[in-house]
Amino acid sequence: MALEVNEVNGVSVVALEGDIDLQSSPAVRQQLLACFEKNTRVVVDLSAVTYIDSSGVASLVEAFQVARKKNGTFSLVSVSSAVMRVLSLARLDRVFTIHPTIEAATAAQG
Amino acid sequence: MPSRDAASAARRAAPTEALPPEPIKDHLGLIAEMTRVFAASHDAHTVAATALERITLHVGAEAASLFLLTDDVETLVCTACYGPVDITGLRIPANAGIVGRAVLRQEGLIIRDVRNDADFGSAIDAKTGFTTRSILVTPLSVGRDQLGAIEIINKASGDGLFSPDDLTLLETLGRAAALAIHNTRLTERLVAQERERHELELAAEIQRDLLPGAGAHDFPIHGINIPARAVSGDFYDILTLPDGRIWFNVADVSGKGMNAALLMAKTSSLFRCLAKSAEHPGQLLGAINNELCETNSHGMFVTMVGGLFNPATGKVRLSNAGHEPPLLFNLTDQSFTAIAADAPPLGIAAGIAGPDGFPTIDLNLNSGALYIFTDGLTEATTFGGGMLGIDGVRALIRDHAETPPERRLRSIAGAVKLPGQSLRDDLTLLVVEDNGPMRPQSVADVAENATAAGEIMRLRVPARADRLKLIRTATEQAARFCGAEAAWTADLVMAVDEACQNVIRHAYGGRTDAGDIVIDFVATVEALEVHLMDFAAPVDPAAIKPRDLSDVRPGGLGVHLIRSVCDDARFVPPPAGVGNLFKLTKRLGTQIKGR
Missing domain, CATH: 3.30.565.10 (Histidine kinase-like ATPase, C-terminal domain)
Incomplete structure (x- = not known):
C-alpha cells in the first residue's frame, strides 16, 4: 500500500494505492486524521486501490465522522468496482459522497 | 544382698491399697478377682504386675515373673515381675531353662529343687544375687498361639514345697491372663491397622488428584483407573499442548501398595514435566528412563506407553517401554493391530535409549481408536471365572464400539469388576479416538x-x-x-x-x-x-x-x-x-x- 497527500485548490487529496487491509489500514487512518488536523476538506482518491477490507472501510467511516463534526467535507473519488462492491455490501455507498474524478470532487468542495 | 528376709521386708513395707497383703485362703476368691481384673482392663500389661503380686502372696512364694515370646518365637522376654529383684526386660532363649521347657512342652512344671534339674541355669541368680530354690511354671497360650509363661519362685509357706494344687491354681489364672494378653494384642493390632488405613486413604486421595479429570465428551482421549487396593501402581495422564496436540500415557509400576504408589507419583511428575519440552514419545520415554535410573532402587521399574496425538491429522506417535501391547481398532473392518513393545521397561538400565530416545512408531488412526491398558485388565478374572485375556479385551471393545467413550470405558472395566468387589490388580484403560463422526x-x-x-x-x-x-x-x-x-x-x-x-x-x-x-x-x-x-x-x-x-x-x-x-x-x-x-x-x- 502506498499513500500520497497533495493540496489541490485548498482541498487535501489523499491518494491511496494497493491493498487496504488490516496491515495497512492503521496508516491510512492516521493519515486521514492528520489531514483533518490541518484542513477541513479532504478527498480520498481510490483509483489505484485494488482491495479494501472492513478495517479500511472503518478508517473511511471514521474520517467521514470527523468531517461532520468539524463541519468539513469528505468525499471519495474514482471508486473501483472492487471497492464499490464492499461499500455497497456495507450499505455505505449512499453514506459517502462519491465523485468520479478529483476535479469534480475539488470543484464540489471548493 | 537380697534374700528371703529382704523379700519379706519389702512385702511388708509396700502393701498395695487395692489388694490387701493378707493371702486369700480361698482359691475361688482369687480366681474370681483376677478374672475380673483382666476382663476390666484394656491393657493386660498394666495389670500383669499386680496379678503376679496377688498370685505370689496367695501361694505364699517369694517372687514371680511373666515371660512373653517375641514375634519370631525365639526369645522369651520378662515383661513383668514381682519380688525382691526386678528382672523386667531380661531376655532368655525360648528353648532354654525350665521356663523354656514348659513353653516347648506346653505343660506346667513343679520343680521342688532346682539343683536336681539339668535345665536350671544359675547365671541369673549369679547376676542378681537372688537364690532360686524351687519353681512353679505354667505356659500361656490361646488356641495354638503360644504366648509365654508365668513362673513362681521359692514357696515359703507350709512345707516349702509347691503342690499340684498350686499348679492347678496357677494354670487356671494363666488361662485368664493369656486371654487378656491375647485381647490386648488384638486391640493394638486393630488400632495400628486403623491408623494405616487412614494414612492410605489420604495417599489415595492425593493419588486420585494426580489423574487427569474427565474431559469434555468430544475430547478425543479418555481414561479410567481402578486401584485394586487403596492406592494404585497404575496411572495414566493426558496433557494438551498449546498447538492442539495431546500427550498421553498409560503406565504400570511393578508391585502394588504404597511403594508402587510413590514411584507412580514420581514417574507421573517426570512425564508432565519432560513432555513440555520433548519432541516425540521415544525421546520423552528415554529421558524418563534416565531420570528414574538415577535414583530408583529396590529393583522397581515402570512399563509405559507414551504417545503424542495430533487431532488435526488423526496421527499418533507412540513409544512402548515394556508395556502390554496397545490395540489399534479399525472401526470399518472391526480388526485389531497390536503395537508390541520395542523398548525395555523404564528404570532398569540408564543410557540404553540412544541419542534419539526409544523407538517411536507412527500410527494413523483413520477414524479408528487406540486402546491402551494395563495387565490388570487382561489378567482380570471374568464373572465366568477364567482370565479375560487379550481376546476377551478385543471382544469387549467390539461389543461397546458404539457406546460414548466414557461409558464405554466404564462398561469394559465393569465386565471384570463387580460393584463392591476389589480387583486382583490395578486396572487402567485409555482410549485415543479419531473423532470420525465429526x-x-x-x-x-x-x-x-x-x-x-x-x-x-x-x-x-x-x-x-x-x-x-x-x-x-x-x-x-x-x-x-x-x-x-x-x-x-x-x-x-x-x-x-x-x-x-x-x-x-x-x-x-x-x-x-x-x-x-x-x-x-x-x-x-x-x-x-x-x-x-x-x-x-x-x-x-x-x-x-x-x-x-x-x-x-x-x-x-x-x-x-x-x-x-x-x-x-x-x-x-x-x-x-x-x-x-x-x-x-x-x-x-x-x-x-x-x-
Whole structure:
C-alpha cells in the first residue's frame, strides 16, 4: 500500500494505492486524521486501490465522522468496482459522497 | 544382698491399697478377682504386675515373673515381675531353662529343687544375687498361639514345697491372663491397622488428584483407573499442548501398595514435566528412563506407553517401554493391530535409549481408536471365572464400539469388576479416538484424504496482519483452480480475509506470534469450502453478530460482509476440542448475491 497527500485548490487529496487491509489500514487512518488536523476538506482518491477490507472501510467511516463534526467535507473519488462492491455490501455507498474524478470532487468542495 | 528376709521386708513395707497383703485362703476368691481384673482392663500389661503380686502372696512364694515370646518365637522376654529383684526386660532363649521347657512342652512344671534339674541355669541368680530354690511354671497360650509363661519362685509357706494344687491354681489364672494378653494384642493390632488405613486413604486421595479429570465428551482421549487396593501402581495422564496436540500415557509400576504408589507419583511428575519440552514419545520415554535410573532402587521399574496425538491429522506417535501391547481398532473392518513393545521397561538400565530416545512408531488412526491398558485388565478374572485375556479385551471393545467413550470405558472395566468387589490388580484403560463422526466437517479429515476428498490445498500461517495478503492470494488461486469467475473470487477472497481478521483480532486478541491459522480449501461437488482453524481459547459464536448497518460507525462490519457473500458460514466443533473451527461454504456456479 502506498499513500500520497497533495493540496489541490485548498482541498487535501489523499491518494491511496494497493491493498487496504488490516496491515495497512492503521496508516491510512492516521493519515486521514492528520489531514483533518490541518484542513477541513479532504478527498480520498481510490483509483489505484485494488482491495479494501472492513478495517479500511472503518478508517473511511471514521474520517467521514470527523468531517461532520468539524463541519468539513469528505468525499471519495474514482471508486473501483472492487471497492464499490464492499461499500455497497456495507450499505455505505449512499453514506459517502462519491465523485468520479478529483476535479469534480475539488470543484464540489471548493 | 537380697534374700528371703529382704523379700519379706519389702512385702511388708509396700502393701498395695487395692489388694490387701493378707493371702486369700480361698482359691475361688482369687480366681474370681483376677478374672475380673483382666476382663476390666484394656491393657493386660498394666495389670500383669499386680496379678503376679496377688498370685505370689496367695501361694505364699517369694517372687514371680511373666515371660512373653517375641514375634519370631525365639526369645522369651520378662515383661513383668514381682519380688525382691526386678528382672523386667531380661531376655532368655525360648528353648532354654525350665521356663523354656514348659513353653516347648506346653505343660506346667513343679520343680521342688532346682539343683536336681539339668535345665536350671544359675547365671541369673549369679547376676542378681537372688537364690532360686524351687519353681512353679505354667505356659500361656490361646488356641495354638503360644504366648509365654508365668513362673513362681521359692514357696515359703507350709512345707516349702509347691503342690499340684498350686499348679492347678496357677494354670487356671494363666488361662485368664493369656486371654487378656491375647485381647490386648488384638486391640493394638486393630488400632495400628486403623491408623494405616487412614494414612492410605489420604495417599489415595492425593493419588486420585494426580489423574487427569474427565474431559469434555468430544475430547478425543479418555481414561479410567481402578486401584485394586487403596492406592494404585497404575496411572495414566493426558496433557494438551498449546498447538492442539495431546500427550498421553498409560503406565504400570511393578508391585502394588504404597511403594508402587510413590514411584507412580514420581514417574507421573517426570512425564508432565519432560513432555513440555520433548519432541516425540521415544525421546520423552528415554529421558524418563534416565531420570528414574538415577535414583530408583529396590529393583522397581515402570512399563509405559507414551504417545503424542495430533487431532488435526488423526496421527499418533507412540513409544512402548515394556508395556502390554496397545490395540489399534479399525472401526470399518472391526480388526485389531497390536503395537508390541520395542523398548525395555523404564528404570532398569540408564543410557540404553540412544541419542534419539526409544523407538517411536507412527500410527494413523483413520477414524479408528487406540486402546491402551494395563495387565490388570487382561489378567482380570471374568464373572465366568477364567482370565479375560487379550481376546476377551478385543471382544469387549467390539461389543461397546458404539457406546460414548466414557461409558464405554466404564462398561469394559465393569465386565471384570463387580460393584463392591476389589480387583486382583490395578486396572487402567485409555482410549485415543479419531473423532470420525465429526471429521467430514473438519479440517483434519480433508488433510488425511487430500486427493480423495477434494482438498485443494492447506495453508498454515502465523495469525498476523502481514500475512493477510498471502492468504488472499492463496484464496484467489484456490478459487481460480475451481474455475470460479473474477467477481465470485473477489467475494470469497474478502470473506476469507475478514474471517482471518477475526481470528487475529478476536480469537488471538491481536497478539503477534500468538498462534497459527490453518486454512483448508476443499472442493465439494457444488461448492468451495474454506475451513479456518485456530488454536486460541474457544470463541462464543453467539457473541459474534453482524452489526446493525443503520449504525454508521467504524468496525464490526466483517461478519456482515462474510454472511453477505457466502452461502454458509458457521463455527463447527474443532476436531481436538481445542481452538476454533470456522467453516465457509460458497456455492460454485450460482447467482452471486447482491450483484
